[in-house]
Amino acid sequence: MSTNAKGVLFAAATALIWCFFILLSRLSTRSDFNAFDLGFLRFSSAGLTVLLILLLRRGGGPHFAGVTPARALVLALFGGAGFSALAYTAFMYAPAAHGAVLMSGALPLPTALVALLVLGETISRRKALGLAAIIGGVALVGVHSIRDAPPDAWIGDICFPLAAVSWAFFVAYMRKWKVGPIDATILVCLICCVIYVPAYLLWAPKKLLVAPLATILLTSFFQGVIALVVSMWCFNRAVAALGATRTTMITAVVPGVSALIAVPLLGEPLSLFLVLGVAAVTAGMLIGVTGGAPRTPLPAAAAS
8 A cells, every 4th residue: 555545544544533532522421421531531541551552662762851840741731631621521511513613623723823822933824814714614603502502502612612722732832842742642641640530539520430331441442542542643644644734634524524423423403504614614724724734743632
């Protein structure tokens, strides 16, 4: 198989994982788990998986030179606990399509603004056009939320963009401090496992105790191993083969695909405003990424 074909497969796998992160997170919070439970399952399984990988590897380990404890905690806060807490809380209240648009689809907007703030990066005209389309899509989702969404959906509609902002700060500081995406993910997984898991066990309200064991194991495996560790590996393999721009163009299908699958899987109907919002955000993503590759690729865990 050619390098290009492998890259397409890895990018498609990443997009598929991101879609199912949105859909299964919404499904889980509607049935068996609360936001604290999902955070526990995500970080415990991811932390143990990363630790096992590090123990089994011989050479070629992570490079944390220059990453002080304070910087490591900042990365874990924004890329781990902050993102996950906000995203999972949002899924408790708002439909999956809202998350597809307001978190995954709108992510380029806070990423560009935070990069301007933290890194001093300018926003090109083409990127500005893409961001304008994304803002329009977000506004359309807002109209849908007022007209057709459940009464408490506004809580999720606030948390989804805040989750994207949290992730944008993670990416910006990762780039500023020159921490590789895989090394940053290792730090996030291990630190959140060490800090979050004991705090959850001691103080957090739990629905986990009444969930079926099979559901707990499957959710833990997907949220921690697949949606965090495997998606990161797939994304970086895709970027190595295709480049960041082409990879991001493939993953731009996430908002639309997630919104469409949510109709039969979750029974969450699409309104005209929501469809137009998904289309506008997807167009904005494509306009932005076709203007040139970013200097540092966006880590895969963003949408997951």
